[in-house]
Amino acid sequence: MLARIYNQAQEHLVEVQTDGAAKAVQIAPKPSGFGSSVNGGELLLLALATCFCNDLYREASKRKLSLTSVEVVVSGEFGAEGEAGTNFTYQTRVVSDAPAADIEDLIRYTDRVAEVHNTLRRGASITLLP
Structure with missing residues (x-):
């Protein structure tokens, strides 16, 4: 299992994975554009x-x-x-x-x-x- 976050200005990508099956999780960036809103x-x-x-x-x-x-x-x-x-x-x-x-x-x-x-x-x- 793993979780991955990639963040840059106005881009926040979140992925979780179990046994090679990856799933995207939609979480918006903070209003500043950097970091996670959650x-x-x-x-x-x-x-x-x-x-x-x-x-x-x-x-x-x-x-x-x-x-x-x-x-x-x-x-x-x-x-x-x-x-x-x-x-x-x-x-x-x-x-x-x-x-x-x-x-x-x-x-x-x-x-x-x-x-x-x-x-x-x-x-x-x-x-x-x-």
């Missing part, structure tokens, strides 16, 4: 929301549960420059004709196996390469 904190929260949403569908399929819709709302706080984010929380709303107990079990299980969540919970090593 900040990294917002994208981190979006990564958590996306992971949980996708994993709910994945785990529901394994259990042969049909989900009508999923909503995931993630929040967090970022302070001064250089400070790590804090107070990450999320909520989900799942609409399904499955029994409520089955959906609650699905949500709790998915919380335990969501890969992006577990990466952050365990701490990630991030290395700047030359």
